[in-house]
Amino acid sequence: MIKILLFAELQEEAGTDQVEVDKAGVTVNEVKSWLQKQYNLTALENTMIAINESYADENEVVKDGDVIAFIPPVSGG
Amino acid sequence: MIKILLFAELQEEAGTDQVEVDKAGVTVNEVKSWLQKQYNLTALENTMIAINESYADENEVVKDGDVIAFIPPVSGG
Amino acid sequence: MSQLFDIKDTPLSIEEVVEKVTRRECGAIATFIGTVRELTHGKRTLKLEYQAYKPMAIKMLEQIGQEVRDKWPGSTIAITHRVGTLDISEIAVIIAVSTPHRKAAYEANEYAMERIKQIVPIWKKEFWEDGTKWVGDQLEQTAYPEGKPSIKGEEND
């Protein structure tokens, strides 16, 4: 199992801030495609990925227990 | 009469922070020379002059009632 | 000492953040205080909501701290960011940098602010009279040039 975290407009679109799903072994990109279809998300395009609280590449393969955060363009400050 | 104000090391050298003297009609420069001799001041050289709280030129003529401040290089901030 | 990098859901105190960086060997403290502005391009903001991915946001603030210490040796930096709902003029972020001399304090502060806007996972939702919007991409990059935010800070050297 992996845990997916959603923030800002992604959270509102999906109607949830986290999803647990059995996706260990696939790439971040595949998780993203699944997520987009599952929740019909419109705002995933410019989103960054963090695995376990560090920015990661979309080609990385997720492992069991990983926390995958989808990070829309940030606007703090 | 004019009032002369002294600050920082000038004040300590002169042993006073102000002097009233009958010098109306002379230039700032002449007041400065008088002051230097009167109090044996060593720190007048790089000093700036203000007349009535505005920076002034050494050739300006002082009028009765003027307040002449001798302003050593500033070090606020 | 309380932690130098923090995310809080209660009003921020400038004195508290400045206190964290005050040191006997430093003569200069530059702070930046970001407040909620009422008008942006003539449009009236009613309030803002900030959301953070808190553990990662703190890690990224700590990374910015390390970058600052590397670039300006002898500096100390503290950053606190607010989350939750903020009214006009409330403080969203405080950055305080102390250095032995003045110039570096301003520079390091400005650098830290730029980096916050690049890599720290915090989002702002605008509330206007006619709607709401999660604001992204304030730096007006339509996409991160290298596919992700620079996490090393090279472009700021």
Added chain:
Amino acid sequence: MSQLFDIKDTPLSIEEVVEKVTRRECGAIATFIGTVRELTHGKRTLKLEYQAYKPMAIKMLEQIGQEVRDKWPGSTIAITHRVGTLDISEIAVIIAVSTPHRKAAYEANEYAMERIKQIVPIWKKEFWEDGTKWVGDQLEQTAYPEGKPSIKGEEND
């Protein structure tokens, strides 16, 4: 409103100075806090004494305020300088500048600090273990290039 430019002989409050410049239309406040540094070029300072020609110092601070408002329209600036005896880490000066946007706040703040060191009649006396000295000329100008401090600010453009 309390006055934007002040000379005080009691400890300074950052919140108080920041409060003076906080406005609904501004999103950025940059502050500079000058504190008493213990070591300068390896020499230990025990305490400092600041003296001001108070009415003129306030006039010069007001002039700096006018220069800042002319150069950065829409900015608000407040400056308070301490006088009297200060211990290590005590605050000697606070400059706060609010602007609609961030960059100008830093720039205007730094400009104001430069100008304070040029034209505001305030003097600092250092107390070391082996003596005391009224410090002049921190900008390392051996004499004012034009015979007096620039009171218009042209060289900072």
